[in-house]
Amino acid sequence: xxxxxxxxxxxFRKEGQNVTLxxxxxxxxxxxxxxxxxxGQGLRLIYYSQIVNDFQKxxxxxxxxxxxxxxxxxxxxxxxxQKNPTAFYLCASSMxxxxxxxxxxxxxxxx
Amino acid sequence: xxxxxxxxxxxxxxxxxxxxxxxxxxxxxxxYLFWYVQYxxxxxxxxxxxxxAATLVKGINGFEAEFKKSETSFHLTKPSAHxxxxxxxxxxxxxxxxxxxxxxGSGTKLxxxx
Numbered sequence: 001x002x003x004x005x006x007x008x009x010x011x012f013r014k015e016g017q018n019v020t021l022x023x024x025x026x027x028x029x030x031x032x033x034x035x036x037x038x039x040g041q042g043l044r045l046i047y048y049s050q051i052v053n054d055f056q057k058x059x060x061x062x063x064x065x066x067x068x069x070x071x072x073x074x075x076x077x078x079x080x081x082q083k084n085p086t087a088f089y090l091c092a093s094s095m096x097x098x099x100x101x102x103x104x105x106x107x108x109x110x111x
Numbered sequence: 112x113x114x115x116x117x118x119x120x121x122x123x124x125x126x127x128x129x130x131x132x133x134x135x136x137x138x139x140x141x142x143y144l145f146w147y148v149q150y151x152x153x154x155x156x157x158x159x160x161x162x163x164a165a166t167l168v169k170g171i172n173g174f175e176a177e178f179k180k181s182e183t184s185f186h187l188t189k190p191s192a193h194x195x196x197x198x199x200x201x202x203x204x205x206x207x208x209x210x211x212x213x214x215x216g217s218g219t220k221l222x223x224x225x
Contacts, residue, residue: 004154031211040120042201042217043155050211090154092213097162099145100203100213102154 002027006091006103012111013078013085021076021106023091030095032074036060037088037105046089049074078108086110113138113204117216125224130174130189132219134202137183142204144185146176149199149218158200161185172196197223 004025013019025032031050035043045058049068063082068074074093078085088107092100118133136142143162147155159170166178176187185202202216 006154033213035215040217043215045212048212088152092155094211094213096211097143099157099160100155102147102156104154105152107152 004091004093004101004103006089006106009104009106011106011108013108014111016080018077018079019108021078021089021091021108023074023076023103025072025074025091025093025101025103027093027095027101028071029093029101030071031093032068033092033094033100034058034064034066034074034076035090035092037090043090046076113142113206113214115202115204115214115216117200117202117219119219120217121220121222123222123224124192126194127191130187130192130196130221132187132200132202132221134176134185134187134216135183136185136202136204138204138206140206141178141180142206144176144178145203145205145213146170146174146185146187147201147203149201155201158187192221192223194223194225197221 007022033048034046047066049055065077091103094100114137116135145160146158149155159168161178169175174189199218199220201218205213
């Protein structure tokens with residue numbers, strides 16, 4: 001089945017650690033996105049990529065980094081510079097003139 | 112940049128009653144418009160989308176939405192609520208110029224009372 005796979009579903013990070021969230025899609029979509037979701041704030045765009053080897057900052061990119069070395073993969077690293085990383089992270093992808101398709105999310109908790 | 116406003120962070124209806132979730136967007140140029148549903152600890156699932164065809168759009172699970180350019184609105188309705196409709200609903204827009212960038216509202220949690 002085609003879709004977007006995010007892993008892991010739950011992730012725990014210690015203070016000062018970097019962690020990487022995985023996002024893989026087999027929909028052959030050009031564009032991929034990372035959103036952060038906090039209660040009552042909807043979805044906020046962290047980074048997006050419209051083609052391989054290119055990506056742009058979204059509204060809340062500070063403390064995060066991404067790469068897009070392959071069309072199907074768009075991993076997100078939450079660095080130690082992100083002071084409040086506890087949130088639900090959603091990866092999505094889309095093609096031209098279509099809706100965004102979402103993965104099942106990764107819940108990151110700082111311990 | 113676009114902005115999307117969803118009036119009412121929480122809406123409560125009785126089972127069998129009309130569901131109305133409100134969405135307004137800011138663009139002067141009609142964008143593409145979407146409604147998504149999210150169940151707890153899951154991703155977002157598309158309910159319906161408007162991409163400049165018919166202004167009344169029908170989606171899954173009996174939901175529909177009407178695009179009103181004069182009101183810059185795209186409200187979501189369902190004639191009769193079911194318990195399984197309890198979830199969080201997000202309105203989203205994407206610009207036709209920069210079509211691959213999506214903007215989301217803050218969400219409306221729908222509670223369905225028996």
